Every structure is written in structure tokens, then in C-alpha cells.
Amino acid sequence: MSCFETRKQFANFWRKRLDRGQAVLITDHLRECSSCDHSFRAFALTAPVLHSAFGGYDASAHRGIAGSAIYKLRTVRESNRHAPQAGKWTAIAMVLAASMVAYVATTVPNPSLTEVLTSPQPVSTLSSVQDSAFPLDDFAG
């Protein structure tokens, strides 16, 4: 596998979309090519946000934040107290707040493999090297 092909597959490698054979080709190349290895590690600086399945580490899974939904509910109630459809707004806010609280209670820190595989994300559009954050001339050793 060439340097060009290897770097084009960084995102798919990070997102674990490659089959075993393809992934091995990537890791073999990275082991042999210090320039691409360096480039991959630079890619890994932002990949945890840009290329994670669910936007990255879910810190809220480790903190109680149900209060924010309740705060929003209060805010909506206050701001719509005199609005013609205040009752309807409050009902919606309650539905949303309740669903947010329920969601917080059931959120897991990391997606399971099944979740990742069944995530209805759009089909990947491979980036060209020109479109890559770290093209070939970057971080060359």
C-alpha cells in the first residue's frame, strides 16, 4: 500500500470500517513508514472529535446534568408565561425535559460495537489527499 493510499484510509481506519485485511495493510505500512506514522499521530490529535462515531468522549455520562434540562424547562415556562400558547410550550418543554432526564439516566459512556455498526450515519465519502487535514508533505520525518 502506498503512502497516498494509506493516508486516504486514516479516517476509515480510525472509525474501524476497514476489514481485517485492509487494517493490517495500514498498520504494516505505518510500522515501516515513519512519515506516515507521524502523520497518523498528528491525525489522531483531532480524530477523537472529528472521527468518533458519536462526537467523542461523553463526559456527561460521568456527571449529573439532569439539572440543565430542568433549568431549560423553567426558562421556557418563564419566557412563555404570557404567550398565547404558553400551555402548549410548557407541555413540549416537559416532554423534552422528561426525555432528556431519561436519556441522561440511560446514556452509556461509549457506544457498543453493535451500536457503531448499526448507526444510520451517511455513507462515507472518502477524502482526497488534498482534502485531508494532514497531506503527504506534513510532519515528514
Added chain:
Amino acid sequence: MGGLGAQAEITGEVPVRTDQELVADVRAGDSAAFGELAGRYRRRIESLCRRFFSDPELVRDLTQECFLRAFAGLDSYRCEMPFATWIRTIAVNASYDELRRRRRRPEELVADFTSAEAQWGELLNHASPEELTGIAEERRGAYELAHRLLNSLRPEDRLVLVLRDGEEMGVNEIAQTLGWSEAKVKIRAFRARQALRKQAKRVIGSRRFGFLA
């Protein structure tokens, strides 16, 4: 996105109302139907917001704000567009507004790395590529450091980068979502990558961080 009705037919489960049916029900006064719509798309919208902001409370509030905006503007929603596309556009706009409101200066980039970030930096130096892909999502430092870099970008540059790389949207799709020309999207994407390369080099070259040296 969508296809829930078809899925129910295949599995033989209780028929699920389509997004368009739920929208019609909300318009007819069934507020609970909007809760069902929110339940369908909340996680996806939250994931999008999480690519823009690291603060979990902000992510939750912004997600909720998106659905409140959607409810408030439901009369303007046209059923020819998938609901998923519409709610994503609302989330993109809300995130963009917030990005512009709280833009950080690039000089904050290499100041005071946290211990979690430094630990991730150590791993970036020494762990194998497979190990890095396997453990990144469990590392708060990985997420924080990535945000630190992305925070240094101009809001419009970050917007395009997140939509292009994170959400894997095409140039045409981004242009339609933002109401920009395709040329503008391409230029912004190019500038975003240039700026990101520059900031990555600053981090890599930082004495305080000292990894990938």
C-alpha cells in the same frame, strides 16, 4: 436517515409512525408526538453538538434548544425535506451561533495542558495505531485536546470541517445546509485544514507538551 416504517414492516413489530406522520400529529395538537420525534433524533443531534463543544451541559442544553427551535418553527417545515435534514440544519445553525458567541483566541491553544491531555500525549507518542483507535474514546484527554485544537479555528472554518469530516457531508450538502456557495465551502474547508495543520504543529512543537518530537 428515516425508514422506520419500513423497518417495522420487516420485523413485524407494531407499526411505527413515520416522521411526517408525527409532524402532522404535532400540527394537529398532539404535543407528545414531538417528544417521539425528539427521541428519534436527540442522540444524533447531541453527537453533532459534541463535535463543536466539549462542555456536556452546553451540549445537552444546545440539543434541547434545537428541539425547542424546531417545535417553534414547525409551521415553516416543508415535508418534502426529510425531518432529519431539517433538524440537523437547525442544530448546525444553533452550534454556529454558539461558536461565534464564544470564540477563543489561538494563543490559548498551548497554555496549561491538563494532566489528562498530557497522558493522551504520552500515548500518542508510544501506543500503536491500533491501540490509539481502541482507547481514544475512553480518554477524556483525547477529546479535550482535540477540542483545544479545533477551538482555535474560526467558527466558519470549524463548521465546515466538522460537517465535512465529522458528519461526512458532501460539499453540495454543506452548501445547501449553510446557504453558501460550493466554492465558499471548498475555500473554507481548505483554510480550515491549513489552520489546523498550523495549530497541530504548534501543539506538537510545544515544549510544555513535548510529544511527537
